[in-house]
Amino acid sequence: MTIDPALLQIVFSGLGTGSIYALIAVGFNIIFKSTGALNFAQGDWVMMGGLLAALAFHRGDVPVWLACLVATLAVALAGWLSERIVIRPLRQRVALTITLVSVGLSLVSKSLVMLTLGKNPQGFPGLSGDRMIPVLGATVNLQTLWILALTLVLMLATHLFFGHTRLGTAMRAAAANPEAAALVGISNRRIVTVSFILAAGVGGVAGAIITPMTLMSYDSGAMLGFKGFSAAMLGGLGNLYGAAVGGLLLGLLEALVGGYLTSQFKDAAAFFLLLVILVLRPQGLMGRAEITKV
Amino acid sequence: MTPLTTPARPAASHGDGGVRALALAWAILLAWPWLAPNDYLLSLGSSFFINLLLIASLNLLVGYAGQVSMAQAAFFGLGAYASGILTAQHGWSPWLGTAAAMVICPLAAVIVGLPTLRLRGHYLAMATVGLNVILSVFFVGLVGLTGGPNGLIGIPSFSLGGMDLGEPSKFYLLAWLVTGAVMLGLLFLTRSRAGRALRAIAASDIGAECMGIAVFRHKIAVFALCAAIAGLAGALYGHQNNFVSPDTFSFFTSVLLLVMVAIGGFGRYWGPFFGALIYTALPELMRAWHDTELLLFGAAMIVVVGFLPGGLAGGLARLRSVGRSR
Numbered sequence: 001m002t003i004d005p006a007l008l009q010i011v012f013s014g015l016g017t018g019s020i021y022a023l024i025a026v027g028f029n030i031i032f033k034s035t036g037a038l039n040f041a042q043g044d045w046v047m048m049g050g051l052l053a054a055l056a057f058h059r060g061d062v063p064v065w066l067a068c069l070v071a072t073l074a075v076a077l078a079g080w081l082s083e084r085i086v087i088r089p090l091r092q093r094v095a096l097t098i099t100l101v102s103v104g105l106s107l108v109s110k111s112l113v114m115l116t117l118g119k120n121p122q123g124f125p126g127l128s129g130d131r132m133i134p135v136l137g138a139t140v141n142l143q144t145l146w147i148l149a150l151t152l153v154l155m156l157a158t159h160l161f162f163g164h165t166r167l168g169t170a171m172r173a174a175a176a177n178p179e180a181a182a183l184v185g186i187s188n189r190r191i192v193t194v195s196f197i198l199a200a201g202v203g204g205v206a207g208a209i210i211t212p213m214t215l216m217s218y219d220s221g222a223m224l225g226f227k228g229f230s231a232a233m234l235g236g237l238g239n240l241y242g243a244a245v246g247g248l249l250l251g252l253l254e255a256l257v258g259g260y261l262t263s264q265f266k267d268a269a270a271f272f273l274l275l276v277i278l279v280l281r282p283q284g285l286m287g288r289a290e291i292t293k294v
Numbered sequence: 295m296t297p298l299t300t301p302a303r304p305a306a307s308h309g310d311g312g313v314r315a316l317a318l319a320w321a322i323l324l325a326w327p328w329l330a331p332n333d334y335l336l337s338l339g340s341s342f343f344i345n346l347l348l349i350a351s352l353n354l355l356v357g358y359a360g361q362v363s364m365a366q367a368a369f370f371g372l373g374a375y376a377s378g379i380l381t382a383q384h385g386w387s388p389w390l391g392t393a394a395a396m397v398i399c400p401l402a403a404v405i406v407g408l409p410t411l412r413l414r415g416h417y418l419a420m421a422t423v424g425l426n427v428i429l430s431v432f433f434v435g436l437v438g439l440t441g442g443p444n445g446l447i448g449i450p451s452f453s454l455g456g457m458d459l460g461e462p463s464k465f466y467l468l469a470w471l472v473t474g475a476v477m478l479g480l481l482f483l484t485r486s487r488a489g490r491a492l493r494a495i496a497a498s499d500i501g502a503e504c505m506g507i508a509v510f511r512h513k514i515a516v517f518a519l520c521a522a523i524a525g526l527a528g529a530l531y532g533h534q535n536n537f538v539s540p541d542t543f544s545f546f547t548s549v550l551l552l553v554m555v556a557i558g559g560f561g562r563y564w565g566p567f568f569g570a571l572i573y574t575a576l577p578e579l580m581r582a583w584h585d586t587e588l589l590l591f592g593a594a595m596i597v598v599v600g601f602l603p604g605g606l607a608g609g610l611a612r613l614r615s616v617g618r619s620r
Contacts, residue, residue: 038419040549086596086600089600089601090600090601091600091601091603092603096356096362096556097556097599097600100552100553100556100599101595101596101599101600103549103550103553103595104553104592104593104594104595104596104599104600105592105596106592107588107589107591107592107595108589108592108593108596110588110592111586111588111589111592112589114588115586115589222546226427226545229423230427233420233423233424237420272428274424274427
């Protein structure tokens with residue numbers, strides 16, 4: 001069997017961006033699970049990851065992997081600070097308030113980055129330089145393979161964390177029933193703090209590894225966040241495996257429609273699929289129906 | 295599961311104070327065409343009315359009935375494009391086009407609402423996100439119909455018996471009249487049996503159902519009404535500017551409108567007045583301010599939305615009651 005190299009090329013690029021969407025979606029889901037809120041700052045954390053990695057690489061004169069690591073930790077720190085300064089003191093910690101406050105948080109993060117790091121798009125070389133390698137007749141940027149591998153590792157780590165560690169299980173318990181979890185000694189506040197750190201960290205990694213492919217500037221966050229959010233809804237909001245499926249599907253679909261049909265309706269196709277799924281399966285592809293009729 | 299919104303406050307009864315206050319406010323607003331130093335500021339006054347329609351109707355849906363919609367800008371745009379296309383390309387009268395917008399928008403709302411409002415929780419919020427994005431893409435993509443990214447041009451102004459209502463002072467009066475009627479209607483609605491039913495649904499849908507309120511029908515009706523008012527606002531906007539472009543109706547506009555409802559105060563009748571005032575002044579401020587000020591705006595938004603329960607209207611009401619108790 002032979003595979004059309006052009007198709008393969010498109011599939012690789014779709015899987016690459018799809019992995020990034022999946023990671024952003026995981027970040028969305030973690031905060032959605034712990035607070036019920038849609039976090040509009042998620043995309044800005046991705047943007048911060050990319051720009052901080054570029055800063056560390058160009059100014060700090062460190063290898064690329066170290067720059068990415070430093071950026072990820074810095075963004076996780078930003079997530080922690082956001083939770084401590086803005087979310088924790090809220091008087092009404094209901095989902096809608098947190099959602100709307102996160103719009104303000106997004107504006108603040110974006111303008112802080114703009115004021116400190118400037119408005120120019122930034123980039124840096126990939127984890128193994130900017131090399132292209134042939135795979136089954138298609139030419140693939142090595143960074144795409146890095147993205148795929150790292151996403152796989154991170155997804156596995158997330159799976160192990162939520163399935164097999166004490167803290168991860170506690171987080172799932174708090175998401176399922178905060179009152180009951182509190183009765184057995186799980187502090188909901190601490191869970192929310194951890195979820196912000198994790199979500200920001202995942203966003204930071206996603207930003208750091210996509211920047212060599214696309215460049216990053218202070219206003220890239222909104223679109224990235226939006227795509228990640230769509231991926232999360234596609235897979236089922238709050239479902240970690242759904243995030244992976246939704247992200248990859250969204251990335252692939254975008255690449256295929258953009259490559260074969262029309263790049264103008266690229267976004268429309270992805271969101272049309274989203275709407276169809278929301279109508280047919282409001283819980284998303286992988287979401288379990290938690291539907292109550294009223 | 296976590297409640298999406300805070301439970302609504304019980305309806306306050308202040309006799310006819312609300313009607314009198316509204317009449318007073320509208321009498322004062324009537325003076326603007328004579329006070330405004332130039333046509334530009336005058337037309338900003340008309341924009342204030344259009345924004346008030348958008349934010350007040352969203353407040354009815356989110357603040358009173360507790361249903362979160364993230365597609366207010368989509369209905370705004372659908373109304374603007376519907377009336378714009380019918381008048382600019384098919385020769386309809388702007389009045390008929392506006393009426394059509396007020397039919398098309400609630401229809402779209404019912405189509406989206408039927409599968410999602412039956413369910414509890416985030417489904418309406420999520421489906422409306424999808425709706426807004428899809429409509430935005432269509433506004434840009436259907437070039438033959440909408441003019442694409444360049445926008446739709448040649449939308450005629452309103453006219454009445456040969457009089458051109460496109461002139462800023464005349465359009466102001468039209469927007470003043472229409473918005474006044476809608477605001478009066480909303481005031482009566484929130485105090486009626488249906489308005490109390492909406493608050494009951496927001497507080498507890500099961501409780502409301504037990505008291506004999508047809509929850510699903512009320513939710514659909516309020517969503518359709520909200521969309522119809524947004525469609526009206528859209529048609530007014532299109533015929534005011536004689537031009538519409540797709541970026542006005544993006545998902546981010548929907549989110550900002552929701553933020554403006556929060557800044558004014560969810561479920562507060564006077565809240566949208568503050569929200570609309572800020573929302574109208576915002577682009578002007580953004581143009582004058584630049585980098586640092588975006589930071590200040592974001593921070594102010596966090597403070598008002600997160601730390602001033604009841605928004606600006608609630609804060610003002612508290613100040614007044616403190617003043618009275620002294």
